[in-house]
Amino acid sequence: MSIPPSAPAGKQRRAQETRAKLIEAGIALFSEQGYHQTSSKKIARRAGVAVGSFYNHFTDKKELLLTIHKEHVARIHAMVAESLAAADFGASGVHGRKLIGAIIHQTLRLHDLSPDLHRQISALVYSDPDFAEMGRSEEAHAVEQIMALLEAHRDRLRVDDLRSACQVVVQAIEAVVHGIKIFGQPEGADAQLDALGDMIHRFLFRD
Amino acid sequence: MSIPPSAPAGKQRRAQETRAKLIEAGIALFSEQGYHQTSSKKIARRAGVAVGSFYNHFTDKKELLLTIHKEHVARIHAMVAESLAAADFGASGVHGRKLIGAIIHQTLRLHDLSPDLHRQISALVYSDPDFAEMGRSEEAHAVEQIMALLEAHRDRLRVDDLRSACQVVVQAIEAVVHGIKIFGQPEGADAQLDALGDMIHRFLFRD
Amino acid sequence: MSIPPSAPAGKQRRAQETRAKLIEAGIALFSEQGYHQTSSKKIARRAGVAVGSFYNHFTDKKELLLTIHKEHVARIHAMVAESLAAADFGASGVHGRKLIGAIIHQTLRLHDLSPDLHRQISALVYSDPDFAEMGRSEEAHAVEQIMALLEAHRDRLRVDDLRSACQVVVQAIEAVVHGIKIFGQPEGADAQLDALGDMIHRFLFRD
Amino acid sequence: MSIPPSAPAGKQRRAQETRAKLIEAGIALFSEQGYHQTSSKKIARRAGVAVGSFYNHFTDKKELLLTIHKEHVARIHAMVAESLAAADFGASGVHGRKLIGAIIHQTLRLHDLSPDLHRQISALVYSDPDFAEMGRSEEAHAVEQIMALLEAHRDRLRVDDLRSACQVVVQAIEAVVHGIKIFGQPEGADAQLDALGDMIHRFLFRD
DNA sequence: TATGAATGAGCATTCATTCAT
């Protein structure tokens, strides 16, 4: 009779499992075959679940992908927060060029998580309003974070409009990392990353 | 003897007209509704021709969009060539910051041509291998052009690896311009463009 | 606990009904209009179900016809087995000519089941590899059966290579029966069947 | 002004050439891809001719195939007539078994001409009334010919109803040859042909 | 919640045929 709230009953646990299987299947199929080539039927089949169950958990495949992406972003934010805490980039002694390099490196690492899925989502950012909105808010988040980071080095910065500067920096990093990780040109990657770091450093720091 | 080569005979002219109508309809629909929401039937209807005629001229809608884009790119290259010839950016007297500003401005203008179509193609660059390849080659072209432009100012440049520098610069410009023209944030656009120009200028030029 | 395995639950029963309706419609249309003139849409309409339902049950119309034919062949094999058991053709006292006559008669009866469908399948045996394969295996089956039948009369046979003899016999019977049942020349049918029986009898039996 | 009737003028000759090219293309495509997979457009393309030209010469692809087949049959009849004249099978001294063997051999040879085309036509004999009619008349022709051949050996024959006997014989030969040439089982072919010859010989000849 | 059969609009594509040049 008494169901402990912290340990969900069998029915609830089963539902959670179904949901998890659908998410996993969605990640696999969206990555392998692309968003438009993936149908709810395929997802259900891959998850080993009935089509109806798919619609019990998600209104359509777009919602599934948004869900997947949100969880992905949450995990990334956690990773970033952890990295920042560990590295203590705020310490005023850190050299500017090193800080920039660390930021770039961080971005690179984030793209290692699931580059194929990322590629599909990037496509939707261009073609679907909901994903476009998501992309904007993620970018804004990144801008806030970098601004906070640079705040500690205020006196060594040579830019007046820090927000605009950070927007441009974030977009430049994102673009170069995409070029490397999504369009996959490993040749010249290191040289490009060096150039990127130099560019941003000279832009932001007085010296 | 009786067929002037410059004025194509009736059958050929009619074919060209149909082709033109299909291209126009394709541009309109791809821009308005997006690539995946546009079907060959819709295109034919909008062009005022039969479905069969669509397939007489193009193997499928992808080929139509590639054709459209290729013509678009050709027009852009022509425009750029013309601008370069007119402005004489090679003159060694031109100030570096001004040159960068001009390049950015040029890129901005190109995106005014048909931003909605551009947005759809950008999506496909992420999700379709053929468009990805096209994107790569266009970027390479832009890099070549900027390298040629900077060659005239060699002694005032502070970068060693000019190619990597130009790749990063091209990607940064493209990213910021996309943010403004495609995701449409006019607020702060000018500030961002200034920041972008400053960043590139400080990166490339000794002073 | 509560679902009797012998009486399928509602969903399953409904599916079986739909399947049955599709098969029936397929038989009717393939017979009336021929294989190539029959489309999945027509079949679905005739069966009173949606096109999608057709594809829930069969991958395409070829699979439907193969299914129909397999069930048909299974029924025929059952009939033949029954006839053989009833008639006791193995009894050594049976006269050779009578045995041959019985085999021919049996083949004739099989062709009464659905001659129009049989005609369509015969066409496909010539033009489609899958049906060709099926035709081969059915012929092989018939050869085995007749060989088994003749084994009991070994000492009265005048052929050495029984397998080759049976192959030729099976093909001859099939050909003549087709001439009568499929190309429908009732005039002279009896005379031809007599001739066929005599031919085979004189070929196989010493007397 | 005066056009020699035996040497057709340029226009007529060109028409004949077009027709010939279409026939050749038809033979190639019907053989390679099958009747239903071949379209008038494909035929015209293969012939290096406009679609319209196809319809100038034939009402549809069926008429083309009928034409092809008729010419084919005419050539075969000529071959057979020639063979008969050369071999003098009528000579009363010829042994019956040898005669039968020669007839079978002749049939085999005819099937070497274009087995793939023959296969396609055989399919149509089952599925199309016009081809069925053609098949019937060819068979009747073969029956007449064999009857004429056997007439010379009347006194050595043991059958009363010669027509029915010949019908059965023709069908048996055709069936076994199809098994070998069209369904291609070279293993056992010789044994089957021997059996076939023995069967017919024992059937028709007193000794 | 879970199931999976049913739905029918929609899609990409082909085809035989016409007809103005």
Add this chain to the structure above:
DNA sequence: GATGAATGAATGCTCATTCAT
């Protein structure tokens, strides 16, 4: 006769979604 662009009905098939069990 020759041409080949135009036609639009038809084909095979997929899809997101519903709903009775």
